[in-house]
Amino acid sequence: MERVLRAVEQVPRGCVVSYGDLAALVGIGPRQVGSIMKAYGGNVTWWRVTNSYGDLPAPLLERARETWAQEGILLKRNGLGCDIRRYRADLDALAASYERAVTDLP
DNA sequence: CTAATGACGATTC
DNA sequence: CGAATCGCCATTA
Structure with missing residues (x-):
């Protein structure tokens, strides 16, 4: 659980990742x-x-819209979310900073 | 112990 | 495009 939250914090501003991405990174199921x-x-x-x-x-989208706009994340045509193909964070880089963040624990 | 329950995902029709 | 279906697995009842 701690690990999931840690992973989320590594996602750069203006980028997104999927639940499945984090799941694979942390080693649990998407759900x-x-x-x-x-x-x-x-x-x-x-x-x-x-x-x-x-x-x-x-x-949730309702609450995220403002922030997305600030970070430069535009809504998809259907307005249900963003174009993840465009905003998805680099998973290798994410994995790297995640590993760093978890091993540097006290 | 079993059963239901998801901020999910991939596939199929 | 949407809807149905199945796999998934920690948590909760």
């Missing part, structure tokens, strides 16, 4: 990432985590 985000995601940059289509559930 677990979703559960964790629901419960504890409020304290991190949750708006940079979408499903594999770049979408967010309606109520």
